[in-house]
Amino acid sequence: MIEQHLAKVYAIWLREFKVFLREKSRLVASTFTPILWLFVIGSGIGSATSISGAPGVEYQQFIFPGIVIMSIIFSSVFYGSYIIWDRKFDFLKSVMVAPVSRGTVFVGKTLGGMTNSLVQAMILLAIGAAIGIPFTPLSVMQAVAVILLLSFGLTSLGLALGSYMYSLEGFQMIVSFVVFPLFFLSGALFPLDNLPSWLYVLTAADPATYGVSALRGTMLGVGGDPALDFAILAAYTGALGLFGIYSFKRMKAV
């Protein structure tokens, strides 16, 4: 029984992973953008500013955890909302008519999203090592945990949003009103110490903020307490996961 369920989760995941490997242009594009940010914005802004509260950390290194989180935000939310396409092109219908529970499809899909995000994040971590981020085996393991957690939460969010949307225009809405705010408010590009209070409140509400902060803590040793960040992130992820599975279960099949 359990084996059959696992086989079904594996089937959904396998499809996602194969498509991911074959859509090379998507992988190249989504890896290139963070690199652009890291080197162009990182070097450009970095030549004009220094980071308050983090002496001895260059701007490019400071934003590196933020850029890793950025790549996760983009890949996870996009990935989840790709369900709009699956539905448009009826692949989803062929899964929905199989004797597979919605929960199983949901888990398979989120695992697919987490795999995508992890592959991209790993490429970025390799680049990070090259620009002088002092990784240790422990900090890499911690980073992977943060990446998987955030990716699970945001893939769930994408799947949830996608399950409410029936047109491809909805996709653009998700980009403007979800993906970019999540990124800009996460403190990926600037420290959160001296923000105006309205902005601070918004950043505190952004789950990605805790991902950035946790990564910064483990990779660079700056910022707050990574354990606390991790705990808050875990709580957010749990809530998003529940929202995702709820939305996915009530989604219409046709």
Next chain:
Amino acid sequence: MINIKGLVKRYGRLTAVDGLTLDIEDNEVFGLLGSNGAGKTTTIHMLATLLKPTAGTATVNGYDIVAQPSKVRESIGIVFQAPSSDDMLTGYENLHIHALLYSVPSKGRRKRIEEVLELVGLADRKNDRVKTYSGGMRRRLEIARGLLHKPKVMFLDEPTLGLDPASRETMWRYVRRLVEEEKVTIILTTHYMEEADVLCDRIGVIDKGRIVALDTPANLKALLGGDIIRIKTPTKNALEIASKFDFVHKAEMKDGFLVLAVKDAKRSLPEILQGIEAESAEFASPTLNDVFIQLTGRNIKEEPEGGFMEKFAKYD
């Protein structure tokens, strides 16, 4: 195999399926024939547990479509109107993934996949991406996919929609092969008269969500009074002679021709010609299209509506 009782589906004020009642026998090929918007696809979606009926219910393979959806799903295979295979994957991969979703036992899984690929004539293209398939091949792959778990019932929703005439005939051949080799009950929807005629044991003509006629293709055509024979004859009392045959149920002289209505012209004509000298003789069988016009007062539409799917996800 399928018992439908008073099935209703409403969307707001629109009633797509309006109290459908129907029994489909084991191993028959049943055709739901109707124009666009008649409620064919909605009916299939309800039977396949993708849509919840507003009222009424049905059992498929003995399982209730509302109360036991997962049992129903295990019992059925389905080919949708629009392509639903993943075109980034190969034919084999598509089948492999679905075999896992349907819990086809790992022992014999590969063999079963090869078997269904062979059945639909795609064995030599199994490692090509679905992207490179023609419309007909893709539809056949989806038939193979639907067969993987040896379902009791196979739904084919407009199996030849959008295919060119040659691919359509190939498809018919495969559907017939399916009946012979897989022993499944097939329910297909179509708005092609010829298709219903060629493939189906029985046909339900559906209009505005209701079954308006239900019978074998031959009997449906007989509804119109059967075949019409026209004979040009010098025999004086031809009308009298013809009326004496008990298989002639209507005889008249019209424009100098003797016009006879018979059930089966191919069989009756030689007999008639033994009694009546003929300068010429011809006969015509009514088509299902004539039946459809008779029943609904409308001609069946040959073209699908130009919806989003037709534009973006065309076969061929």
